[in-house]
Amino acid sequence: MIGRILPKRLGGDESGATLTEFAFVAPILCLMVMGIFDMAHTQYTRALINGSMQKAGRDLTLESAGSQEANIDARVIAQIKTVAPNNATVTLEKLSHFDFADIGEEEEYSDDNGDGICNNNEPFVDANGNGQWDADRGETGVGGARDAVLYTAVVKYDRLFPMYGLAGMSQDVELRASTVLRNQPYDQQDRTVVTGNCS
Template structure:
């Protein structure tokens, strides 16, 4: 009886070993998730690149308009135009912010105000003298002042965009849930024969 059962069990195992039905389904169960993850990743990268190109194009167009003397009265319209172009290719929930900083010259863009670091601690404090380039009464990491500035001033125009990823695969491969893009351009305002040309004031750090 036992021998008969062993014979039947061996026959069943031999039949299962030779049976190829359903092999494709098992193979797809192994390969499918990896393939789908790769496809979603490629689509996500492609969308990010396309969105970045649209963002840079919109910012470059807006920057040319911001060089005009009339830009001071049309800031809202210019920023709205950039927003409309960006939102057309982005999912709902995208956050768009603009930063405009004016400098006296190109050489001053993103340069900190100079100070005499007498205590060598890398911080403007303890009554150390500094050059208040933008004359706002405080020491700044950057010499510029917020806004468009005046004629002939150099403006740093930055647009930051944050939006949720299109595909829910970010958690599987360690990516953040949101995509953050940034586009920056530097331009000089018109007319070119005038300008603020503020003289820096020597002050003391607190």
């Protein structure tokens, strides 16, 4: 008799259904909440990096910027580190170009064999003076008078929240922000042209 009553009572018992339902919903809810916080932190960090780069760009265009370059770089890194995690690495890259039109352009070369690659001793214009053909003709550093400078900050860190794998995301975050500036015309621009041959 008890064997017949027990299944009926268990079948109608709904106490604990909420706990079971929450067990299904909880992982998705946690993933959504952590994802929102992760995206918000990333966007805030990106905005701060952009703001830091714009301020640094204005500071670097001043005539006295040459002597203040290390201080400006330190201020950019310090500002980024206020929101980036402790394990973040901040790298600053500066490439100077003769003009704005040169930014992101490869060094000119004569493609004698028509293969689209600088090779087989083909002549090229060594715009950055490093003795080899480069896909970006920029010269490392802030350059000289009237040069256009591409100033970039690269920030890398591990994600703050551990559920990135469930969302199919990488653990590593890499944010980049750039600004372009022109140095003050306190001197004549160097117009020296050097040529070389591709290997």
